[in-house]
Amino acid sequence: MRRNILVIGAGKSTSYLQDYLLNKASEENLEVTIGDLKPDSIPSKTKNHPACKVITLDINNDSQREVAIQNAHIVISMLPARFHSKVAHDCLRYNKNLVTASYISSEMRSLDKEVREKGLIFMNEIGLDPGIDHMSAMQIINNIRSQGGKMLLFESFTGGLVAPESDNNLWNYKFTWNPRNVVLAGQGGAAKFIQEGSYKYIPYQKLFRRTEFMDIDGYGVFEAYANRDSLNYKEAYGLNDALTLYRGTMRRVGFSKAWNMFVQLGMTDDSYTIENSENMSYREYINLFLPYSPTDSVELKLRHYLKIDQDDIMWGKLLELNLFDSTKTIPLKSATPAQMLQYILEDSWTMAADDKDMIVMYHKLGYEVNGVQKQIDSNMVVIGENQNYTAMAKTVGLPVAIATLLILNKKITTAGVQIPIAEEVYKPILRELANNGIIFKEYEVPYLGYNPDSVAG
Amino acid sequence: MRRNILVIGAGKSTSYLQDYLLNKASEENLEVTIGDLKPDSIPSKTKNHPACKVITLDINNDSQREVAIQNAHIVISMLPARFHSKVAHDCLRYNKNLVTASYISSEMRSLDKEVREKGLIFMNEIGLDPGIDHMSAMQIINNIRSQGGKMLLFESFTGGLVAPESDNNLWNYKFTWNPRNVVLAGQGGAAKFIQEGSYKYIPYQKLFRRTEFMDIDGYGVFEAYANRDSLNYKEAYGLNDALTLYRGTMRRVGFSKAWNMFVQLGMTDDSYTIENSENMSYREYINLFLPYSPTDSVELKLRHYLKIDQDDIMWGKLLELNLFDSTKTIPLKSATPAQMLQYILEDSWTMAADDKDMIVMYHKLGYEVNGVQKQIDSNMVVIGENQNYTAMAKTVGLPVAIATLLILNKKITTAGVQIPIAEEVYKPILRELANNGIIFKEYEVPYLGYNPDSVAG
Numbered sequence: 001m002r003r004n005i006l007v008i009g010a011g012k013s014t015s016y017l018q019d020y021l022l023n024k025a026s027e028e029n030l031e032v033t034i035g036d037l038k039p040d041s042i043p044s045k046t047k048n049h050p051a052c053k054v055i056t057l058d059i060n061n062d063s064q065r066e067v068a069i070q071n072a073h074i075v076i077s078m079l080p081a082r083f084h085s086k087v088a089h090d091c092l093r094y095n096k097n098l099v100t101a102s103y104i105s106s107e108m109r110s111l112d113k114e115v116r117e118k119g120l121i122f123m124n125e126i127g128l129d130p131g132i133d134h135m136s137a138m139q140i141i142n143n144i145r146s147q148g149g150k151m152l153l154f155e156s157f158t159g160g161l162v163a164p165e166s167d168n169n170l171w172n173y174k175f176t177w178n179p180r181n182v183v184l185a186g187q188g189g190a191a192k193f194i195q196e197g198s199y200k201y202i203p204y205q206k207l208f209r210r211t212e213f214m215d216i217d218g219y220g221v222f223e224a225y226a227n228r229d230s231l232n233y234k235e236a237y238g239l240n241d242a243l244t245l246y247r248g249t250m251r252r253v254g255f256s257k258a259w260n261m262f263v264q265l266g267m268t269d270d271s272y273t274i275e276n277s278e279n280m281s282y283r284e285y286i287n288l289f290l291p292y293s294p295t296d297s298v299e300l301k302l303r304h305y306l307k308i309d310q311d312d313i314m315w316g317k318l319l320e321l322n323l324f325d326s327t328k329t330i331p332l333k334s335a336t337p338a339q340m341l342q343y344i345l346e347d348s349w350t351m352a353a354d355d356k357d358m359i360v361m362y363h364k365l366g367y368e369v370n371g372v373q374k375q376i377d378s379n380m381v382v383i384g385e386n387q388n389y390t391a392m393a394k395t396v397g398l399p400v401a402i403a404t405l406l407i408l409n410k411k412i413t414t415a416g417v418q419i420p421i422a423e424e425v426y427k428p429i430l431r432e433l434a435n436n437g438i439i440f441k442e443y444e445v446p447y448l449g450y451n452p453d454s455v456a457g
Numbered sequence: 458m459r460r461n462i463l464v465i466g467a468g469k470s471t472s473y474l475q476d477y478l479l480n481k482a483s484e485e486n487l488e489v490t491i492g493d494l495k496p497d498s499i500p501s502k503t504k505n506h507p508a509c510k511v512i513t514l515d516i517n518n519d520s521q522r523e524v525a526i527q528n529a530h531i532v533i534s535m536l537p538a539r540f541h542s543k544v545a546h547d548c549l550r551y552n553k554n555l556v557t558a559s560y561i562s563s564e565m566r567s568l569d570k571e572v573r574e575k576g577l578i579f580m581n582e583i584g585l586d587p588g589i590d591h592m593s594a595m596q597i598i599n600n601i602r603s604q605g606g607k608m609l610l611f612e613s614f615t616g617g618l619v620a621p622e623s624d625n626n627l628w629n630y631k632f633t634w635n636p637r638n639v640v641l642a643g644q645g646g647a648a649k650f651i652q653e654g655s656y657k658y659i660p661y662q663k664l665f666r667r668t669e670f671m672d673i674d675g676y677g678v679f680e681a682y683a684n685r686d687s688l689n690y691k692e693a694y695g696l697n698d699a700l701t702l703y704r705g706t707m708r709r710v711g712f713s714k715a716w717n718m719f720v721q722l723g724m725t726d727d728s729y730t731i732e733n734s735e736n737m738s739y740r741e742y743i744n745l746f747l748p749y750s751p752t753d754s755v756e757l758k759l760r761h762y763l764k765i766d767q768d769d770i771m772w773g774k775l776l777e778l779n780l781f782d783s784t785k786t787i788p789l790k791s792a793t794p795a796q797m798l799q800y801i802l803e804d805s806w807t808m809a810a811d812d813k814d815m816i817v818m819y820h821k822l823g824y825e826v827n828g829v830q831k832q833i834d835s836n837m838v839v840i841g842e843n844q845n846y847t848a849m850a851k852t853v854g855l856p857v858a859i860a861t862l863l864i865l866n867k868k869i870t871t872a873g874v875q876i877p878i879a880e881e882v883y884k885p886i887l888r889e890l891a892n893n894g895i896i897f898k899e900y901e902v903p904y905l906g907y908n909p910d911s912v913a914g
Binding site for chain 1: 653
């Protein structure tokens, strides 16, 4: 009998996941059942694969869902995280292993005892970020420890960007994932991290002015701004004694300084709606945030307000977005400033059909061994093929697919609700990712303990 | 029989209120019952007045409260606004009129129909701000209308400051009221107002950089930053067609620019707690918000971060607060950045026993009459006598006391839950306030429609 893998959800990030499993179908004796609310959108190449079965699956239809899960040997949920709960409860009931790329919710975590008692594996956070970041970091950390090293510093950065060959705007940025998350990034509280043993806090209004820089061989210089909480994995990674813990989001150099203009103007605010937003011009929109003047232009008011010289590249970045255009309009009713900004940005930053995306990841790991302080920098670059086969879909979907097969083949055996930080998990997955072009390069560099370039500008 | 006025609450702002009523007691045949949870704190001069009766009153003790209200001819509640509800329900039940200086809550508003049906008067928002602002503005607005004028612009500003004779620090500021409200001022959403017919929005991170200036004869120049919602009284004042509506908080010039340093650093954030806050030094506190450096001083990091020249008065303002002192410590456990900042500021900005406070209010009223655009500016300055007889207590307490007597004497007769915007209310009260030294000066000035000095710095 073929072993049936149920993949719930056939969205954006599942192309590589589907292909990987279908390509392994005959040698591994697999049947891949793809369940989606609207299965019509699944490409015919996939649908027509002899090992593929497509079903309509409404996650809120209990009998549909339960039947599909009962028929599976293992279940992958690629739905948004809020839908995992029903799937997890069914998996527990019918004794099925489960794989997701989402952060462990408190509800998921609460199932751990039962999952262990039944000898099941509920593997979560096994996409890109979270996912590849956990695995690649833990491999280096455990290597350092096996040499008797003591961790001093852990910094980790990830970015979803446009590939160099498709990078043709002044911001060096296009939307390769959810634009709303980009517009709201950094909101909801101060960023908190530890630097050389001291807690540090950055408020939203300074977040994009406290960037750190990093160089990737062949790809040039990137910058990163701090994520909201860098201390989340302190315990899971065993880094309770590390002096520096910092996680950040990567952009091309100059993006953050320019983005800060929107922050300062108040355009990223999502907490209130603008009066008469519907059909407001881009120019009227920007003028909402500038002082009234009977004589001065919107342009001059903005330059004066943000202290931008007219030959500053910041100014060019604003012009490129047509921000001062009085003919382009925003069709959104009762919209927040953030929603209106998103509309304007999507007008310029939407990927063209032949544009390629790029995923970058960069770790810095400082440690002490035999009284000597050392540092390893490790980075990964993945370029997408096109808009269906994106670097994002590859880096999210492949680890999920690989983990699923390893669990099915009993190569991963430890039971429980977990994330991929154990050697039995990350070692074979990283090896197989490398076989598929997702490769980390490691460099020994001098230990700095802090980044001298990170002083705020 | 003497007419019994029940004053619930004997806090900070009730000295002038008590004295005014007691001074009128014999000519007006009054008994003044002061009810407080801790009546010991009431000065003996007041307690021993023949018309004064002091009772212990716990607002949550139903029988105590009900008996006191039953025995009164009219009730004043000077408690914090959240306690008015029980008092209001008792007043309704026992047919007593009620006076408060607080904003009308939705619960208070919901009583309007019943209050009217019983012919009662529940007068609210009759302190300083809200209170004197309503009355002084409505008097001018109604004068303009009676001349056939049409309102174009209404701007209104109030500030609680230190009097010039006690003003001896670089910030020209001391805490004359609740310090916590000062530290958190402007948070919780963008400021929204209308300028020349256009909506304008200012985010918190720019609020203190968009100030407007105003001159008061004999007192020099002040500045004001926008209040969160300037449109609250648009309907109540009948200003639906006005082109400009702006309300703000007054400070001495330069305060806002300096305060913005705290905003930019993230020190006014009250949404999270600092790790190990207890016994942190002022210097360690400020360093939480600055990048790590193994070599640079906290001073240089801050100057660089906020771009402050060493001869900038901004720098002097920080030094004056001992912000870089490593011996002064903050004793607060699990404190937020805002709570810690408040502690540091109270160390410098607490009023001395002989310090005097000052209340300033400034209105600008633009209008058109017979095709001509005109403007009236009106302002008020009140200086306190000492720490018991403050300008704040005078401007909050006297309107309450005067209104109470007018209601008792049936000079104010319109029933309902209300604010003081009717002529029968504001006219006699403003006259009596003037008799007590609370005087507005009016000036005819050229109509500008906007303030050319308000361009952001």
